[in-house]
Amino acid sequence: MLDADFFRRWMTATAASVDREAERLTALDSPIGDADHGSNLQRGFHAVAVTLEKEAPDTPGAVLVLAGRQLISTVGGASGPLYGTLLRRTGKELGDTAEVTEEQLTDALRAGVDAVMQLGGAAPGDKTMIDALVPAVDALSDSFAAGRAAAEEGAVATTPLQARKGRASYLGERSIGHQDPGATSSALLIAALEEASVE
Amino acid sequence: MSDTTDKLVGIVLVSHSADVATSVAELAKGLAGGGTTAPVGPAGGIPGGGLGTSAELISAAAASVDQGAGVAVLMDLGSAILTVKALLAEGDELPENTRLVDAPFVEGAVAAVVTASAGGDLAAVEAAATEAYSYRKE
Numbered sequence: 201m202l203d204a205d206f207f208r209r210w211m212t213a214t215a216a217s218v219d220r221e222a223e224r225l226t227a228l229d230s231p232i233g234d235a236d237h238g239s240n241l242q243r244g245f246h247a248v249a250v251t252l253e254k255e256a257p258d259t260p261g262a263v264l265v266l267a268g269r270q271l272i273s274t275v276g277g278a279s280g281p282l283y284g285t286l287l288r289r290t291g292k293e294l295g296d297t298a299e300v301t302e303e304q305l306t307d308a309l310r311a312g313v314d315a316v317m318q319l320g321g322a323a324p325g326d327k328t329m330i331d332a333l334v335p336a337v338d339a340l341s342d343s344f345a346a347g348r349a350a351a352e353e354g355a356v357a358t359t360p361l362q363a364r365k366g367r368a369s370y371l372g373e374r375s376i377g378h379q380d381p382g383a384t385s386s387a388l389l390i391a392a393l394e395e396a397s398v399e
Numbered sequence: 400m401s402d403t404t405d406k407l408v409g410i411v412l413v414s415h416s417a418d419v420a421t422s423v424a425e426l427a428k429g430l431a432g433g434g435t436t437a438p439v440g441p442a443g444g445i446p447g448g449g450l451g452t453s454a455e456l457i458s459a460a461a462a463s464v465d466q467g468a469g470v471a472v473l474m475d476l477g478s479a480i481l482t483v484k485a486l487l488a489e490g491d492e493l494p495e496n497t498r499l500v501d502a503p504f505v506e507g508a509v510a511a512v513v514t515a516s517a518g519g520d521l522a523a524v525e526a527a528a529t530e531a532y533s534y535r536k537e
Contacts, residue, residue, distance in 0.1 A: 273455060276451030284485055285485050
Protein backbone atom coordinates (compact mmCIF):
# COMPACT_ATOMS: atom_id res chain seq x y z
CA MET A 201 0.00 0.00 0.00
CA LEU A 202 1.12 3.54 -0.76
CA ASP A 203 0.67 6.21 1.90
CA ALA A 204 1.08 9.99 1.97
CA ASP A 205 4.80 9.57 2.68
CA PHE A 206 5.23 7.64 -0.54
CA PHE A 207 3.54 10.44 -2.47
CA ARG A 208 5.72 13.06 -0.78
CA ARG A 209 8.80 11.01 -1.74
CA TRP A 210 7.46 10.83 -5.30
CA MET A 211 7.17 14.61 -5.51
CA THR A 212 10.52 15.20 -3.79
CA ALA A 213 12.25 12.70 -6.09
CA THR A 214 10.67 14.45 -9.10
CA ALA A 215 11.87 17.83 -7.82
CA ALA A 216 15.40 16.46 -7.39
CA SER A 217 15.48 14.89 -10.81
CA VAL A 218 14.03 17.98 -12.52
CA ASP A 219 16.72 19.94 -10.70
CA ARG A 220 19.45 17.61 -12.00
CA GLU A 221 18.06 17.56 -15.53
CA ALA A 222 16.97 21.21 -15.81
CA GLU A 223 19.74 22.16 -18.20
CA ARG A 224 19.05 19.18 -20.44
CA LEU A 225 15.30 19.97 -20.50
CA THR A 226 16.01 23.56 -21.43
CA ALA A 227 18.49 22.44 -24.10
CA LEU A 228 15.80 20.19 -25.61
CA ASP A 229 13.35 23.10 -25.46
CA SER A 230 15.67 25.53 -27.20
CA PRO A 231 15.50 24.31 -30.84
CA ILE A 232 11.71 23.73 -30.81
CA GLY A 233 10.35 25.76 -27.88
CA ASP A 234 11.20 28.88 -25.93
CA ALA A 235 14.11 27.44 -23.95
CA ASP A 236 12.49 27.66 -20.55
CA HIS A 237 11.13 24.17 -19.86
CA GLY A 238 13.90 23.23 -17.45
CA SER A 239 13.89 26.45 -15.49
CA ASN A 240 10.09 26.65 -15.40
CA LEU A 241 9.66 23.12 -14.07
CA GLN A 242 12.56 23.60 -11.68
CA ARG A 243 10.82 26.64 -10.20
CA GLY A 244 7.51 24.76 -10.03
CA PHE A 245 8.76 21.57 -8.40
CA HIS A 246 10.96 23.52 -6.01
CA ALA A 247 7.80 25.29 -4.84
CA VAL A 248 6.07 21.90 -4.57
CA ALA A 249 8.86 20.49 -2.38
CA VAL A 250 8.90 23.57 -0.12
CA THR A 251 5.10 23.60 0.26
CA LEU A 252 4.87 19.87 1.02
CA GLU A 253 7.46 20.28 3.73
CA LYS A 254 5.52 23.15 5.31
CA GLU A 255 1.98 21.82 5.00
CA ALA A 256 2.53 18.03 5.23
CA PRO A 257 -0.85 16.85 3.87
CA ASP A 258 -1.72 13.45 5.31
CA THR A 259 -3.37 11.60 2.43
CA PRO A 260 -2.05 10.63 -1.01
CA GLY A 261 -4.80 12.63 -2.70
CA ALA A 262 -4.07 15.76 -0.69
CA VAL A 263 -0.35 15.58 -1.51
CA LEU A 264 -1.05 15.52 -5.24
CA VAL A 265 -3.78 18.17 -5.18
CA LEU A 266 -1.51 20.54 -3.28
CA ALA A 267 1.42 19.80 -5.60
CA GLY A 268 -0.74 20.41 -8.67
CA ARG A 269 -1.97 23.70 -7.28
CA GLN A 270 1.61 24.85 -6.73
CA LEU A 271 2.59 23.97 -10.29
CA ILE A 272 -0.32 25.92 -11.78
CA SER A 273 0.68 28.92 -9.65
CA THR A 274 4.41 28.99 -10.10
CA VAL A 275 5.57 27.47 -13.39
CA GLY A 276 4.69 30.40 -15.68
CA GLY A 277 4.49 28.37 -18.90
CA ALA A 278 2.14 25.81 -20.41
CA SER A 279 3.72 22.98 -18.42
CA GLY A 280 2.29 24.56 -15.24
CA PRO A 281 -1.40 24.04 -15.99
CA LEU A 282 -0.66 20.75 -17.79
CA TYR A 283 1.34 19.12 -14.99
CA GLY A 284 -0.86 20.87 -12.43
CA THR A 285 -3.97 19.35 -13.98
CA LEU A 286 -2.30 15.93 -14.17
CA LEU A 287 -1.47 15.88 -10.46
CA ARG A 288 -4.64 17.56 -9.23
CA ARG A 289 -6.90 15.28 -11.21
CA THR A 290 -4.94 12.21 -10.16
CA GLY A 291 -5.13 13.38 -6.54
CA LYS A 292 -8.87 13.98 -6.72
CA GLU A 293 -9.38 10.50 -8.17
CA LEU A 294 -7.55 9.03 -5.19
CA GLY A 295 -10.02 10.67 -2.83
CA ASP A 296 -9.20 11.07 0.85
CA THR A 297 -8.15 7.58 1.87
CA ALA A 298 -4.93 7.23 3.85
CA GLU A 299 -3.45 4.49 1.66
CA VAL A 300 -3.94 3.40 -1.94
CA THR A 301 -2.88 0.37 -3.95
CA GLU A 302 -0.57 0.57 -6.96
CA GLU A 303 -3.57 -0.35 -9.06
CA GLN A 304 -5.59 2.59 -7.68
CA LEU A 305 -2.68 4.90 -8.41
CA THR A 306 -2.49 3.62 -11.99
CA ASP A 307 -6.23 4.13 -12.52
CA ALA A 308 -6.08 7.62 -11.01
CA LEU A 309 -3.10 8.54 -13.18
CA ARG A 310 -5.01 7.37 -16.23
CA ALA A 311 -7.80 9.81 -15.31
CA GLY A 312 -5.16 12.51 -14.81
CA VAL A 313 -3.67 11.85 -18.24
CA ASP A 314 -7.16 12.00 -19.78
CA ALA A 315 -7.68 15.40 -18.13
CA VAL A 316 -4.39 16.65 -19.59
CA MET A 317 -5.41 15.47 -23.06
CA GLN A 318 -8.70 17.29 -22.68
CA LEU A 319 -7.07 20.51 -21.43
CA GLY A 320 -4.38 20.66 -24.09
CA GLY A 321 -6.33 18.98 -26.88
CA ALA A 322 -3.38 16.66 -27.56
CA ALA A 323 -3.54 13.01 -28.60
CA PRO A 324 -0.82 10.35 -28.77
CA GLY A 325 1.54 11.11 -31.68
CA ASP A 326 1.30 14.90 -31.36
CA LYS A 327 4.84 15.05 -29.88
CA THR A 328 3.84 16.09 -26.36
CA MET A 329 4.03 14.79 -22.79
CA ILE A 330 1.12 12.51 -23.68
CA ASP A 331 3.50 10.36 -25.75
CA ALA A 332 5.37 9.41 -22.57
CA LEU A 333 2.41 9.34 -20.19
CA VAL A 334 0.01 7.12 -22.12
CA PRO A 335 2.42 4.18 -22.57
CA ALA A 336 3.62 4.70 -19.00
CA VAL A 337 0.14 4.36 -17.55
CA ASP A 338 -0.45 1.24 -19.65
CA ALA A 339 2.79 -0.34 -18.37
CA LEU A 340 2.37 0.73 -14.74
CA SER A 341 -0.13 -2.06 -14.21
CA ASP A 342 2.87 -4.41 -14.45
CA SER A 343 5.33 -2.50 -12.25
CA PHE A 344 6.82 0.93 -11.58
CA ALA A 345 9.95 -0.23 -13.43
CA ALA A 346 7.89 -1.14 -16.50
CA GLY A 347 6.15 2.24 -16.33
CA ARG A 348 9.50 3.97 -16.16
CA ALA A 349 10.86 2.09 -19.17
CA ALA A 350 7.72 2.75 -21.19
CA ALA A 351 7.80 6.48 -20.39
CA GLU A 352 11.46 6.73 -21.39
CA GLU A 353 10.83 4.83 -24.62
CA GLY A 354 7.81 7.03 -25.32
CA ALA A 355 9.89 10.17 -24.83
CA VAL A 356 12.64 8.94 -27.18
CA ALA A 357 10.02 7.94 -29.73
CA THR A 358 8.87 11.59 -30.04
CA THR A 359 12.11 12.48 -31.89
CA PRO A 360 10.97 11.62 -35.44
CA LEU A 361 7.48 13.10 -34.91
CA GLN A 362 6.25 16.46 -36.16
CA ALA A 363 4.80 18.63 -33.40
CA ARG A 364 1.10 19.38 -33.69
CA LYS A 365 0.57 21.18 -30.37
CA GLY A 366 2.10 24.12 -28.58
CA ARG A 367 4.90 26.43 -29.63
CA ALA A 368 6.81 23.64 -31.44
CA SER A 369 3.90 23.17 -33.85
CA TYR A 370 4.65 26.59 -35.40
CA LEU A 371 7.91 25.08 -36.68
CA GLY A 372 6.13 22.45 -38.79
CA GLU A 373 8.61 19.98 -40.27
CA ARG A 374 11.52 21.66 -38.52
CA SER A 375 10.26 20.18 -35.26
CA ILE A 376 11.19 16.72 -36.60
CA GLY A 377 14.43 15.26 -35.23
CA HIS A 378 14.18 16.73 -31.72
CA GLN A 379 13.05 14.84 -28.65
CA ASP A 380 10.06 16.53 -27.04
CA PRO A 381 10.97 18.28 -23.77
CA GLY A 382 7.53 17.70 -22.23
CA ALA A 383 7.66 13.97 -22.92
CA THR A 384 11.17 13.96 -21.46
CA SER A 385 10.11 15.65 -18.21
CA SER A 386 7.09 13.34 -18.02
CA ALA A 387 9.49 10.41 -18.10
CA LEU A 388 11.30 11.96 -15.12
CA LEU A 389 8.02 12.16 -13.21
CA ILE A 390 7.26 8.48 -13.88
CA ALA A 391 10.85 7.42 -13.12
CA ALA A 392 10.52 9.13 -9.74
CA LEU A 393 7.70 6.73 -8.86
CA GLU A 394 10.19 3.88 -8.89
CA GLU A 395 12.70 5.94 -6.91
CA ALA A 396 10.04 6.70 -4.29
CA SER A 397 9.18 3.01 -3.95
CA VAL A 398 12.72 1.81 -3.21
CA GLU A 399 13.43 4.37 -0.48
CA MET B 400 -28.71 43.16 -23.48
CA SER B 401 -28.80 45.85 -20.84
CA ASP B 402 -28.37 44.97 -17.20
CA THR B 403 -30.94 46.40 -14.84
CA THR B 404 -28.38 47.22 -12.15
CA ASP B 405 -25.44 49.57 -12.52
CA LYS B 406 -22.97 46.74 -12.10
CA LEU B 407 -20.73 46.22 -15.10
CA VAL B 408 -19.11 43.08 -16.42
CA GLY B 409 -15.39 43.06 -15.64
CA ILE B 410 -12.81 42.23 -18.29
CA VAL B 411 -9.51 40.46 -17.61
CA LEU B 412 -6.81 40.55 -20.28
CA VAL B 413 -4.20 37.79 -19.95
CA SER B 414 -1.05 38.08 -22.02
CA HIS B 415 2.44 36.60 -21.84
CA SER B 416 3.65 40.19 -21.74
CA ALA B 417 2.82 42.80 -19.09
CA ASP B 418 3.26 45.54 -21.72
CA VAL B 419 0.84 43.87 -24.11
CA ALA B 420 -1.82 43.33 -21.43
CA THR B 421 -1.55 46.92 -20.16
CA SER B 422 -1.47 48.48 -23.62
CA VAL B 423 -4.42 46.49 -24.91
CA ALA B 424 -6.36 47.47 -21.77
CA GLU B 425 -5.58 51.14 -22.44
CA LEU B 426 -6.48 50.80 -26.10
CA ALA B 427 -9.80 49.13 -25.31
CA LYS B 428 -10.71 51.67 -22.62
CA GLY B 429 -9.70 54.52 -24.91
CA LEU B 430 -11.90 53.22 -27.71
CA ALA B 431 -14.82 52.65 -25.34
CA GLY B 432 -15.27 56.42 -25.36
CA GLY B 433 -16.41 58.78 -22.65
CA GLY B 434 -18.64 58.08 -19.71
CA THR B 435 -18.35 55.08 -17.44
CA THR B 436 -15.90 52.46 -18.60
CA ALA B 437 -16.13 48.83 -17.55
CA PRO B 438 -13.36 47.72 -15.19
CA VAL B 439 -10.45 46.15 -17.05
CA GLY B 440 -7.74 44.11 -15.32
CA PRO B 441 -4.53 43.45 -17.23
CA ALA B 442 -2.72 40.27 -16.13
CA GLY B 443 0.48 40.16 -18.13
CA GLY B 444 3.80 38.36 -17.69
CA ILE B 445 4.98 36.78 -14.47
CA PRO B 446 5.50 38.51 -11.10
CA GLY B 447 8.82 40.29 -10.99
CA GLY B 448 8.89 40.73 -14.77
CA GLY B 449 9.50 38.37 -17.65
CA LEU B 450 7.31 36.71 -20.23
CA GLY B 451 4.86 34.03 -19.16
CA THR B 452 1.55 33.42 -17.48
CA SER B 453 0.86 33.94 -13.80
CA ALA B 454 -2.10 32.30 -12.11
CA GLU B 455 -1.68 34.74 -9.20
CA LEU B 456 -1.90 37.81 -11.42
CA ILE B 457 -4.95 36.38 -13.21
CA SER B 458 -6.77 35.66 -9.94
CA ALA B 459 -5.91 39.10 -8.57
CA ALA B 460 -7.03 40.87 -11.77
CA ALA B 461 -10.31 38.94 -11.82
CA ALA B 462 -11.02 39.80 -8.19
CA SER B 463 -10.26 43.47 -8.84
CA VAL B 464 -12.71 43.83 -11.77
CA ASP B 465 -15.53 41.78 -10.28
CA GLN B 466 -18.54 43.98 -9.53
CA GLY B 467 -20.95 41.03 -9.34
CA ALA B 468 -22.07 41.11 -12.96
CA GLY B 469 -19.59 38.50 -14.15
CA VAL B 470 -16.05 38.53 -15.46
CA ALA B 471 -14.97 37.87 -19.04
CA VAL B 472 -11.39 36.62 -19.45
CA LEU B 473 -9.57 37.03 -22.77
CA MET B 474 -6.16 35.48 -23.40
CA ASP B 475 -3.40 35.55 -25.97
CA LEU B 476 -1.56 32.23 -26.48
CA GLY B 477 -0.71 28.76 -25.23
CA SER B 478 -0.05 28.79 -21.52
CA ALA B 479 -2.32 31.80 -20.97
CA ILE B 480 -5.27 29.77 -22.28
CA LEU B 481 -4.30 26.62 -20.42
CA THR B 482 -3.80 28.49 -17.15
CA VAL B 483 -7.22 30.16 -17.32
CA LYS B 484 -8.84 26.80 -18.11
CA ALA B 485 -7.02 25.18 -15.21
CA LEU B 486 -8.09 27.99 -12.85
CA LEU B 487 -11.71 27.66 -13.96
CA ALA B 488 -11.49 23.92 -13.30
CA GLU B 489 -10.29 24.65 -9.76
CA GLY B 490 -13.69 26.12 -9.01
CA ASP B 491 -12.78 28.62 -6.32
CA GLU B 492 -9.88 30.52 -7.86
CA LEU B 493 -11.89 32.99 -9.91
CA PRO B 494 -15.04 34.99 -9.04
CA GLU B 495 -18.35 33.28 -9.53
CA ASN B 496 -19.63 33.80 -13.05
CA THR B 497 -16.21 34.07 -14.65
CA ARG B 498 -16.09 32.98 -18.26
CA LEU B 499 -13.28 32.14 -20.65
CA VAL B 500 -14.02 34.09 -23.80
CA ASP B 501 -12.69 32.65 -27.05
CA ALA B 502 -11.88 35.78 -29.04
CA PRO B 503 -8.99 37.48 -30.85
CA PHE B 504 -7.03 39.30 -28.17
CA VAL B 505 -6.94 42.91 -29.36
CA GLU B 506 -10.15 43.08 -31.37
CA GLY B 507 -11.99 40.98 -28.81
CA ALA B 508 -10.80 43.15 -25.94
CA VAL B 509 -12.08 46.30 -27.63
CA ALA B 510 -15.45 44.70 -28.41
CA ALA B 511 -15.73 43.33 -24.87
CA VAL B 512 -14.88 46.61 -23.13
CA VAL B 513 -17.17 48.66 -25.37
CA THR B 514 -20.05 46.24 -24.79
CA ALA B 515 -19.47 45.96 -21.05
CA SER B 516 -19.17 49.74 -20.72
CA ALA B 517 -22.54 50.10 -22.46
CA GLY B 518 -24.08 47.92 -19.77
CA GLY B 519 -24.11 44.63 -21.69
CA ASP B 520 -24.37 41.48 -19.63
CA LEU B 521 -21.82 38.68 -19.68
CA ALA B 522 -23.49 36.87 -22.58
CA ALA B 523 -23.55 40.07 -24.63
CA VAL B 524 -19.91 40.79 -23.84
CA GLU B 525 -18.93 37.27 -24.84
CA ALA B 526 -20.94 37.45 -28.06
CA ALA B 527 -19.40 40.79 -29.05
CA ALA B 528 -15.86 39.60 -28.37
CA THR B 529 -16.32 36.28 -30.16
CA GLU B 530 -17.88 38.03 -33.14
CA ALA B 531 -14.57 39.83 -33.62
CA TYR B 532 -13.30 36.60 -35.21
CA SER B 533 -15.52 37.31 -38.21
CA TYR B 534 -14.16 40.78 -39.03
CA ARG B 535 -12.19 40.14 -42.19
CA LYS B 536 -9.29 42.44 -43.05
CA GLU B 537 -9.21 41.98 -46.77
